[in-house]
Amino acid sequence: MRLAFMGSPDFAVPALRALVAAGHEVVAAYCQPPRPAGRGQNLQPCPVHRAAEALGLAVRYPAKLRGNTEALAEFAALDLDAAVVAAYGLILPRAWLDAPKRGCINIHASLLPRWRGAAPIHAAILAGDAETGVTIMQMDEGLDTGPMLMEGRITLGPRIRLPDVHDALAAIGADLVLTVLADNPPAVPQPAEGATYAPKLSRADARIDWSKTAVAIERQVRAFDPWPGTFTTLGTDPLKVLDVALADGEGEPGEVLDNALTVACGEGALRITRLQRAGRAPAAAADFLRGLAVLPGSKLGA
Known part of the structure; x- marks a missing residue:
């Protein structure tokens, strides 16, 4: 399939690599712009930026999407079958969501509707949840509110730490999104009740x-x-x-x-x-x- 990938942190990198390894045509990777980091405050690309360049992919990092008509025109001109999104860091306006033929498919690190928002892995451990997982979701304009396509679950042990959960869910998300793209499962609306939110941490x-x-x-x-x-x-x-x-x-x-x-x-x-x-x-x-x-x-x- 002809795809764009939209993600920024380490969590998104396994999915990007899996899509390329599976033979999908990833025509562009979208991510957050390079930011100052380290003692010298030199501009540093995010993990997806580095991974995409290593794979020989075109990298785009618009600072904003809403009202950015030039970036939207470039995105629409890619003639995408779908866009795969994983912790991108920017809200996708309706016109962006509608541009690919199959829309935008999100890899979210929780069992929706539990822990919508920016820090779902942290929130699941902090709350003492017995399990968590990954939901592959058809994106809409809400905050992680779109219909669900597939999920995978893991048990959270009593002493499990963030890196272990992060890496496990990143791998599960990479596998699941390949299955979703291949099988195109029916979308199931999220339950009307039981939503919780995981706000951005500082x-x-x-x-x-x-x-x-x-x-x-x-x-x-x-x-x-x-x-x-x-x-x-x-x-x-x-x-x-x-x-x-x-x-x-x-x-x-x-x-x-x-x-x-x-x-x-x-x-x-x-x-x-x-x-x-x-x-x-x-x-x-x-x-x-x-x-x-x-x-x-x-x-x-x-």
Whole structure:
């Protein structure tokens, strides 16, 4: 089939590669524009941009779509059978959705209608969902509201972390979209009830609120690894919290309860098992404490 691919982050790369490997004619890859990154703030292309160039594909990155008549004309002129979309980062207006013969087909990393929105994988782990998955959806103008074409599911274990779920769902999405393009299954409307939303995350979401339950904070650490991460403070010093385990104990939220970095939460307690000081390498708690004493009664996040 004659396709355009529209995606930006690492999650979208396996689908792009799968489409090319399957013999589809991907005539253009659309992604977010290069952005400043790193110490030098040099412009860096996104993962899909890099992957598309390595595959010899034409890359386009309009800064906006709405009202961009020139970009729309170029898109329509591609004479596409379909466009495959995976975490592109821009809302597609109606004229863009209607341009390909089979419209635009989205790879979404949740079991719709649960976790519509920008951060569905984070949200599923944070909520303690027993399972999640990928939905292949025929796109409409709503936020992940289009009819469903196919889904794949995975179980979420009690200690699973974001990278494992991300990589599993990216691979499932790549396989499913090939099947959808080949078989053209009937579209099924999403259920009218049960929709939840996963808003876009920011660095501000990384701060630990010790007044929350130990269970909620433990999920946050797993859900936000590696981005946006989780951190707390000791005095004025930020500490990245890389891993924790549920523990016994009680006290004021944020209070260090023992010499093993057990910290009281709003309900229950957590033992910090791996963390990182600014400018230092990640360390196991025992190694960290040899370099910086954190005495019982100290307060984190104050």
